[in-house]
Amino acid sequence: MEVDSILGSLSIADNIDQLVDVTGLFDELCSKLKPEVIVKDPKFDLFEGTHSLEVDNSKLDSSLIELTAEELEFDVNVAYESPLEKVTAISDRLLRCVISWLNEYQTLPTTVLSCRYTESLLSSLLKGTSAGPFWRTGNVLYDKVLGSCVLGVCYLTKFVQKLLSAGIVFEEEDLNFNSMGFNTFNNLPEQDVIIGALTESLQLLEAYSDGSLHLTTLRHILKIILCLVHLEDHLTDYSTETIHLDELIENSNSVNGILPQLQLSPPNGSFSTYIQKHRSNQFPPRKITKLPTDYSGFITLADDIKTILLVNKAESTLETYQFARFFNKLKQRHVIARILFPLIFIRDDRTVLGKHSFTHFYSLHIKEFSAQIPSKLLSSIGNELIHESSNILLEWYQNCSQNTCRYRQGFNRQLILWDSLQAQFESVNSQTYCSWTYFMKLSSMIEFSLKGFDLDIYKPFEAYSMFWYVYYLSHHLENLLKECQGDVESHINTIHSMNKKLKKLKAGEKKDQLRTKYRFAMDNEMEQLRTTKQFLTYLLKEVSITKSLCLIEVFQFAILKSFGMIDVKSSIPSNFSSERLIHNLRFKPFNSIGVPELPEYEVFQQTLKDFIIEDKEAAFDIKLERATTFIDTEVRNVVDSIDEIMQGIKGGDNNGAMVTGTRLVQELSLEYYSKLKHTSKALAVNSEVIVTTLKRNIEHKGSNDYKVELHYTAEGWNYFPIQTLRLKKNRY
């Protein structure tokens, strides 16, 4: 609400006689109120009031920002001395502001908009589109070269604003776009005009032949900005061209090599909190961000975009599925890449990668998972259900590019959707669709549960329940996959038996018919059947790894509990809660899932008892020995399975035994399995350490010296933390 629309053109200074002073009245009325009373708009929630900016509070009131004399006197229309050095320094700092904003999640006003030249350029666009000059110093380096640099950065900012408006990521959480009331980004000239301005600047620099490092750096900076301006091509034209990304990497590396040799200092006051004090601002004052010292952030940006562009090369849905699983799994990708992925994958023309309609893409998943021909399947299922399924699948893909916390939250929502979908498929008796949906649901449930360890959500005492539950889910998934593989094998055998039958049949119409049927099956179905069988073999290996690792964790917890080191309840007593309530709260996301049913709290308790070795048992040591031997065997099996998978990946799925679908994410998947292998070995070592330490501890009668912590190793995979014994710190 603009105040002028309420007050008309009232100018306070000019129309003071139109105003009535009600301070005394307010004083009188307030004095009659009880101290605790607040008179408020009934629609206003006082909680919102906690977000208000308090005037005269230096932490909240941006009007109190104190500017230096240099900041106040700074003038964009002045050509500060040593123009080449200064223009290079300003452009360099502006680019490092971009990195700080996009790579380090800093705010726009404390980075890009802290540059007085950026502010000035955006202010000049209030009157309409302009390609400059935006300031007139009379020096070509300031007016043209710096002008084009700032213009290019503003154009990138506009592109980021467009990406943010797609609603893929969360403002403030993934990206800040506090534009300080500037709505002028749309008044920026078109891309070709900006490219023209930057190219012209590069040509202008040709005239300079002093061979200084400043000049070289400025040239690289202009080229970097050109590359940044081209980023939008990946969205507007769905360009898969990586030449600008390669140039971005090359020029950033060059600048990284030069920067340590340069002393760059922009004119005093050219980067300031000035904008926070003078422009519309609904946020507390913030200091200017400490900037990165090099351009590695641009290399990350370019590498991550190059990674997500690879999805365009997918040849099957096994590959898109595996791509989505792995591309953002090991490290959180750059926010621009994470936004671009779903926008490139699920396009505005309602296609996936410009190749498949949403429902066709969905049916390909079913086909590749079950090796059944979708046309046969689609006819029996209602269109509405297929559309709903497609949307849930696309949401799964979109979720894969979320930030690490939202990723888990997205799965939470997905669980209910997959569950409801499965129930609907059951009601129309569609086994194939049902199996695939169940596979997606169980996989999501396992991912959701284990991701909690990565996010450090669970306390050590919850480790048993979570790992036992994932073991339980893995068991269901394993059964499902075996069943699916059985169906595929039976189909393959049916086709092979046709051939045997053919050999026995005498020539005639019956034989001709069977031969045609056999050839059709061999030409159209056999290849997919073999691929699916081998993919299911891979999935079975993977689920057996998860199952074994969970079992190892469960055994380790049980050993620790057998020694009295840990229990399935918080060590801190609470009058307001109970073990059962805490357990139920943790498992609430699974409460509404129909299949597999969430076991009761008592089942969790009972299963733990089965694993524990009672200290009164005569054969305590023998049972302990058995448990550790079991862990060793399981670890060996896990390592063997991981090696098999890694061999399959390295061999490009050509070993005839296993299809992993990881062609596009070969390195990433190998890194993931290496981490998993490291974790498996670390678990084996931990098992020995736990037993040795605790036995020694008992001998020395010091059972209270240790506590259990969940330890995450840098080389390992965080979904399976190590339940480590730590010496309790002496408080005194």
Add this chain to the structure above:
Amino acid sequence: MNILKLSDFIGNTLIVSLTEDRILVGSLVAVDAQMNLLLDHVEERMGSSSRMMGLVSVPRRSLQSIMINKPVLQQLTANKVEFMASIV
């Protein structure tokens, strides 16, 4: 004017003077017994410049004066009189 209560001012635009040249113009959302104000859609005017600040709380110690546009006050009073007459 004396028949008005604090609740009558809720939702109306106040002109709150903080210092000689710093004025906040915003819609009154809440006020407490200590006369701390909560204003929304605030426009800050300093000298010849102005900017939007959103939701702002003004502690009693910071405010010099509260003013309201005369026609708005007259309308508020007239409404109140009419309302009182209708319930008598």
